[in-house]
Amino acid sequence: MAPADKAEGKRPDEFTLIEEVFAPLAADAPGAFALKDDAALYRAGEGCETVLTVDAIVAGVHFLPDDPPESVARKLLRVNLSDLAAKGAIPKGYLLVTAWADETSLGWIRRFAGALLEDQRRYGLALWGGDTVRTTGPLTLSLTAIGEVSAGAMLPRGGALEGDDVYVSGALGDAALGLELLRGKLTGLGPEDADYLIRRYREPDPRSTLGPRLCGIASAALDVSDGLLADLGHICDASGKGARIERDRLPLSDAAKRAIERDSSLFSFVAGGGDDYEILFTAPAAMAGQVKAAATESAVAVTKIGCISGAGEGVTLVDGSGRSIPLKQLGYRHF
Template identity: 55%
Template sequence: MPPHPPAAASPGEGPLPGEFGLIARHFRPLAAPEALGLLDDAALLDPPPGRTLVLAADAMVEGVHFLSTDPPDTVSRRLLRTNLSDLAAMGAEPLGYLLTTAFPRGTAESVVAGFAAGLAEDQRLFGLRILGGDTVSTPGPACHSLTILGTVPPGAALRRDGARAGDDVWVSGCIGDGALGLAVGQGRLPPDPGGHLLRRYRLPDPRLALGIALRDVARAAMDVSDGLVQDLGPVS
């Protein structure tokens, strides 16, 4: 993790520490032993014996994938859960992840603290830890990228090309809730009773247990992100 210039703090708050101070304060407590305390240039990871590695990556840009009004902890949890959903679609179990954060200059340290707290919560829920990454500042909107690592037994991954003509198509969950929740957050729809749609947008539910259970049942699987009809194209 080479150093980068620290971002300035918002008025009324102390300045953000430098990169190494920021990592030590907010991200080192999240690190796996293989991350070497986030003090080295890379992590050292021995894959579990007899398992195949599964890797996926997603990025989120403020104003495109999340809103400036979203709580920082939900931004990080949404980023992690989006990647976990990719593992679930492959029938994989999570192992760890790499994180790159680009916070705008002027970001308050409380925002970074909230972002890290969200990661800590979902690390406990889903049983994985951070392995490394990078932190930078940016003059533009916030942008965060996460690369996730998982494992499956050899030959057990659920691939899209396993589908065959005549196969049934099954869906878990309710398609469209996340898009409706985003519209609520943008003010394009009125708030829904109980805030269900907003929660579905901010905290998608990665169905890891279902993906694992389907390894010996389904021939193909995928994470629905752009709508059922559009996403079925790659498996048809």
């Protein structure tokens, strides 16, 4: 990291940093003991199971060194909230490990913590504990999110059955196109479209209102982080099934549509790009009405994009006339 605001202050020692900057993030969690004890105390609700997920991000690898600290904070928390949502879980708390690089300033850390606090309030969870250290390498951050789901209701990867419908929330490809823009490999878009796509890359929108409503409806679910086709492959592998996806049903934002109208090869980012953080799930055809109701109640768009086929059929993408589209033709790089 090379934050421009280095002048905003030298970092204080670990204890002062925790007390001044991070303890306020634990204020709403009595079991966090204001981050002054060695561990936190937590009791899951009656009849609930605890769902845990963790992610680590490294400057220069998972985020760009000049990304604003607010975006880094939101991405770190939200990728974990996306995993909880895809499992049907309601977020409760999180643990945070920060390894500050020598050049990370106090100003950068304050902005990072401020954005975490805003997002905590938005998604209804609190900081429960963690650790803060320094590193001689790049800034490294790890967050463990803890959520709850009714016992036995967590949405698995491996529950898809032949004939189930395949659905995805929101829109696909925005984040991958946003990353291309940030890398300077995609140009000529209108400034509003460019801003929209970049924001979708930097600040995912976890589908926290939708996920828990899919418990008892979806047969399998995960969040799209590796790209639609790769992640659908994960559901198919875990379920021992194949899937058939209709290209013309894949949901696109207006910004992505305009980008693809100018250059149709960009469609490969819709099917194969990563970082969408949308929920990809399967549900029996008889559940179509319940899926629609869950989408309406959660105010998240859900689109049916295909169906689950038999074992050994793999994941196929078909065009409007039902012909299989060779994945190579998409310029899809992961296969």
